[in-house]
Amino acid sequence: MGNILADNINRRSKRNKRFKGLIISGSIITVIPIFLIVINLIIKGVRQINLSFFTETSPDTFQAMTATANGEVIPGGIANGLVGSLIMVLLASALAIPTGLMTGVYLYENKKKRYASVIRSLTDVLQGVPSIILGIIAYIWIVKGVTRGYSALAGSIALAIMMLPIIVRSTEETLSMIPVQIREASFALGVPYYKMMIKVLIPCSFSGLATGILLSLSRILGETAPLMLTSLGSPGINLNIAKPSSAVPLLIWDFYNDPNMVSMVWSASLFLMIFVLSLNILSRSISKNRKYI
Amino acid sequence: MGGDRITKGLLFSSSLVLLLLSAGMIFTLASGAIPAFREFGGRFIFSSAWDPTPGKEQYGALAFIAGTMLTSLLALIICIPMAFSASLFVSEYYKGTRIASVLRSLVDLLAGVPSIVYGFWGFYTLRPLIMKTGLSDQGFGIFTASLILAIMIVPYATSLSSEIISMVSTEMKEAAYSLGATRREVIFNVVIPSAMSGIVASFILALGRALGETMAVTMLIGNANIIPKGLFSPGNTMASVIANQFGEADGLKMSALIAIGLILFAITALVNALGKVIIKRFA
Amino acid sequence: MKKVLILLVASLVLISCNNSGSSKTVKNKNVNLTAAGATFPLPFYNLAFKKYAEATGVSVNYGGIGSGGGIKSLRDKVVDFGATDAFLSDEELVSMSAPVVHVPTCIGGVVLAYNLPGVTGLKLTPEVIEGIFLGEITKWNDSKIAAINKGLTLPDMKITVVYRSDGSGTTYIFSDYMTKAGKSWAAKIGTGKSLNWPVGIAAKGNPGVAGTISQSAGTIGYIGYEFAVAQKIPAAYIANSSGNFIEPSLGSLTAAAATDIPADTRIMLTNSPNPQAYPITSFTWIILYREQAYDNHSLANAEAAVKAIKWLTGPDAQAIATSVNYAPLPQKAVEQASKALEEVTFNGTKVLR
Numbered sequence: 001m002g003n004i005l006a007d008n009i010n011r012r013s014k015r016n017k018r019f020k021g022l023i024i025s026g027s028i029i030t031v032i033p034i035f036l037i038v039i040n041l042i043i044k045g046v047r048q049i050n051l052s053f054f055t056e057t058s059p060d061t062f063q064a065m066t067a068t069a070n071g072e073v074i075p076g077g078i079a080n081g082l083v084g085s086l087i088m089v090l091l092a093s094a095l096a097i098p099t100g101l102m103t104g105v106y107l108y109e110n111k112k113k114r115y116a117s118v119i120r121s122l123t124d125v126l127q128g129v130p131s132i133i134l135g136i137i138a139y140i141w142i143v144k145g146v147t148r149g150y151s152a153l154a155g156s157i158a159l160a161i162m163m164l165p166i167i168v169r170s171t172e173e174t175l176s177m178i179p180v181q182i183r184e185a186s187f188a189l190g191v192p193y194y195k196m197m198i199k200v201l202i203p204c205s206f207s208g209l210a211t212g213i214l215l216s217l218s219r220i221l222g223e224t225a226p227l228m229l230t231s232l233g234s235p236g237i238n239l240n241i242a243k244p245s246s247a248v249p250l251l252i253w254d255f256y257n258d259p260n261m262v263s264m265v266w267s268a269s270l271f272l273m274i275f276v277l278s279l280n281i282l283s284r285s286i287s288k289n290r291k292y293i
Numbered sequence: 294m295g296g297d298r299i300t301k302g303l304l305f306s307s308s309l310v311l312l313l314l315s316a317g318m319i320f321t322l323a324s325g326a327i328p329a330f331r332e333f334g335g336r337f338i339f340s341s342a343w344d345p346t347p348g349k350e351q352y353g354a355l356a357f358i359a360g361t362m363l364t365s366l367l368a369l370i371i372c373i374p375m376a377f378s379a380s381l382f383v384s385e386y387y388k389g390t391r392i393a394s395v396l397r398s399l400v401d402l403l404a405g406v407p408s409i410v411y412g413f414w415g416f417y418t419l420r421p422l423i424m425k426t427g428l429s430d431q432g433f434g435i436f437t438a439s440l441i442l443a444i445m446i447v448p449y450a451t452s453l454s455s456e457i458i459s460m461v462s463t464e465m466k467e468a469a470y471s472l473g474a475t476r477r478e479v480i481f482n483v484v485i486p487s488a489m490s491g492i493v494a495s496f497i498l499a500l501g502r503a504l505g506e507t508m509a510v511t512m513l514i515g516n517a518n519i520i521p522k523g524l525f526s527p528g529n530t531m532a533s534v535i536a537n538q539f540g541e542a543d544g545l546k547m548s549a550l551i552a553i554g555l556i557l558f559a560i561t562a563l564v565n566a567l568g569k570v571i572i573k574r575f576a
Numbered sequence: 577m578k579k580v581l582i583l584l585v586a587s588l589v590l591i592s593c594n595n596s597g598s599s600k601t602v603k604n605k606n607v608n609l610t611a612a613g614a615t616f617p618l619p620f621y622n623l624a625f626k627k628y629a630e631a632t633g634v635s636v637n638y639g640g641i642g643s644g645g646g647i648k649s650l651r652d653k654v655v656d657f658g659a660t661d662a663f664l665s666d667e668e669l670v671s672m673s674a675p676v677v678h679v680p681t682c683i684g685g686v687v688l689a690y691n692l693p694g695v696t697g698l699k700l701t702p703e704v705i706e707g708i709f710l711g712e713i714t715k716w717n718d719s720k721i722a723a724i725n726k727g728l729t730l731p732d733m734k735i736t737v738v739y740r741s742d743g744s745g746t747t748y749i750f751s752d753y754m755t756k757a758g759k760s761w762a763a764k765i766g767t768g769k770s771l772n773w774p775v776g777i778a779a780k781g782n783p784g785v786a787g788t789i790s791q792s793a794g795t796i797g798y799i800g801y802e803f804a805v806a807q808k809i810p811a812a813y814i815a816n817s818s819g820n821f822i823e824p825s826l827g828s829l830t831a832a833a834a835t836d837i838p839a840d841t842r843i844m845l846t847n848s849p850n851p852q853a854y855p856i857t858s859f860t861w862i863i864l865y866r867e868q869a870y871d872n873h874s875l876a877n878a879e880a881a882v883k884a885i886k887w888l889t890g891p892d893a894q895a896i897a898t899s900v901n902y903a904p905l906p907q908k909a910v911e912q913a914s915k916a917l918e919e920v921t922f923n924g925t926k927v928l929r
């Protein structure tokens with residue numbers, strides 16, 4: 001009897017250790033590509049990054065050609081792309097984050113309803129729509145319909161549609177993990193519905209919500225295809241959302257297609273990555289400073 | 294309570310936004326796709342012909358449907374063990390430690406790489422690597438595209454999964470431990486079942502991302518408008534052909550591309566519904 | 577969180593202020609024009625319009641979304657003018673709601689770039705090119721290639737053809753030439769922006785093809801001339817209609833336009849009869865509506881657009897083109913372009929007075 005028990009425990013403990021080893025090696029394999037990519041970007045792109053990279057607009061092909069011929073750093077920078085991306089991302093977030101959060105809460109509160117599962121399915125489907133199709137849609141609705149021309153507004157709408165499903169689903173799933181007792185305790189105390197949402201649900205799930213929002217931001221910061229059909233691009237800084245605007249991924253595409261500016265591709269990409277990393281670190285530190293979960 | 298009703302009404306109307314958006318999109322796509330369906334009828338979905346030569350145009354979506362399904366499913370299969378390991382690492386084994394946040398940030402970084410950069414990196418670095426292994430002549434193909442897709446969708450699967458896993462109630466886990474369970478047993482018997490819904494949701498999210506990915510795939514898949522013959526032969530996906538041909542397309546071709554977009558919409562819906570059926574069976 | 581937002585807004589303001597002071601930015605004075613179209617002339621247009629803005633204050637926003645995108649944008653009237661590498665066909669002209677004027681702006685060439693270690697100065701004839709792209713000639717040391725390259729040692733290597741995966745004006749120009757100069761090309765492959773290629777691998781964009789060729793030995797493909805120059809990829813000498821093997825250069829590209837150009841400038845310069853001409857050449861055009869008073873289009877925009885396009889065909893802009901490896905328009909084409917622009921009216925009155 002004692003032997004069987006000991007064997008059992010031995011076997012289970014071996015399995016346990018093996019599994020842990022598997023998990024650790026799997027995690028290492030998962031992060032290897034990011035090292036490869038980052039090292040690649042740094043090697044190819046760090047040369048171009050200096051202060052003017054952030055304050056000057058994109059160079060033209062002649063400047064690039066002469067600079068490369070002389071072995072110098074290409075002048076100019078991505079300022080027009082930076083401002084354009086910032087404006088469009090802010091506008092897209094203003095549209096998508098409140099709508100996404102509220103829809104996520106709605107789905108969480110009405111899990112059993114038929115209507116809710118329809119919305120949920122639609123959200124999942126929306127997630128799979130290729131970004132270029134969203135670009136086509138925004139072109140037809142906004143570029144042709146509203147602004148009668150390429151515009152940053154059209155770009156923001158395409159980006160907002162891309163953000164929506166990620167925020168909705170991660171909100172709903174995160175809220176579902178909150179122990180139902182917390183919610184019920186709040187009701188038992190007579191707290192009005194909206195207060196319960198703002199003061200209880202959202203703080204409890206803050207980390208998960210932030211993850212969803214961050215994921216959606218990371219997604220749209222790097223998208224090119226929809227912006228080509230909506231905001232088109234611009235050589236200068238443009239603050240008018242009814243007019244075309246540049247964006248960092250658009251610049252990356254322009255650099256790629258220009259025979260002389262390929263090295264700018266790597267620096268712009270490196271910048272984008274560092275930006276996303278900083279966003280991540282920022283949101284983690286905010287989550288940590290909160291008092292509960 | 295009046296206030297409650299207002300709140301509930303507000304929540305409901307935001308869900309309407311999604312409904313109207315999807316309906317609008319389907320309507321716009323359908324109107325654009327009608328000329329193609331009128332010309333080719335139902336044959337469009339099942340034909341793998343693709344001849345854009347003006348004068349004898351023939352379009353059919355089958356080659357792209359096959360390419361999309363193959364690459365996305367393969368990408369998901371490759372992604373699952375990676376995402377699983379990473380989320381368990383972060384939310385179970387090393388939860389709360391420095392190394393866990395480092396790992397999480399590293400994985401999140403993967404999400405921050407623009408898809409176009411994945412395309413470049415794949416083209417300039419991954420492709421030569423695959424050529425070296427001798428498995429493929431030029432490095433283009435279904436496998437290369439699936440590999441890059443897998444890397445791209447890992448952060449989506451991991452992020453959400455680890456959040457969900459970390460929220461599994463400690464009392465349940467401690468109850469299992471107090472019964473003498475090993476860590477692995479707690480994970481398989483307590484953590485995963487209670488987090489199952491969220492985990493599957495994260496994989497569906499990842500799959501959705503894979504189905505619609507354009508730029509990275511288009512640089513690595515070889516853009517052969519045929520049904521792929523093998524794992525390492527070139528092919529094409531629906532998103533990629535739309536991205537490639539949309540700039541120059543017009544008339545019937547444009548309509549064919551929009552029709553493909555509509556089909557992608559439908560396939561994503563189908564795959565998702567299938568996923569839900571699978572959850573119900575396992576839950 | 578608030579601090580971050582303040583920081584962001586502050587930097588936004590800082591950057592915009594900094595740039596309105598510097599001469600490098602585009603000034604937002606009076607008119608802002610939007611244009612979209614071909615990617616081939618994108619580097620030239622961006623550079624030219626930048627200089628134009630510095631000189632006149634009129635800024636032109638050009639998006640390289642592809643010739644088809646340019647045509648669509650003009651048809652949808654969401655741009656002031658479009659740009660295309662292939663002139664509008666008769667059907668396309670009908671689909672535009674009003675008559676369209678074509679203005680050529682520069683000349684581009686398509687070269688056959690190759691990667692053969694140790695080999696430069698490769699010569700090709702249309703028959704050989706056809707054989708390669710149809711998969712009939714499969715090895716570099718094939719007798720047909722060797723016969724026209726008597727001074728070169730060709731390796732015993734498999735030929736890998738590289739073509740464009742995306743719809744492209746470059747493909748159109750190349751296939752148009754081969755249809756004219758080849759024997760079975762018209763039947764087996766044809767002319768178009770996107771074709772069914774019997775052999776080879778696909779790559780996206782000029783950079784994709786150029787990159788694939790640079791990375792793999794034994795490859796051959798067609799790319800824009802400016803790419804071959806910028807990335808130092810060897811380009812073959814092609815036998816033109818007079819039988820001379822011509823090296824692609826700015827001079828031989830411009831020579832292709834020394835021929836009769838119709839009044840509406842819609843002509844393909846491929847297979848030019850000029851004995852000094854490089855055979856795979858083409859104009860790139862700007863397209864705009866002949867009658868500029870449509871929808872919400874203003875007279876100010878119309879005037880600015882026509883003036884800008886006229887400047888683009890003028891000596892200053894053409895010198896800019898040459899400086900970045902785009903072949904300038906010959907004198908006759910410049911005259912045709914001016915004549916075409918004079919047709920443009922606003923509510924019946926000519927815009928250019």
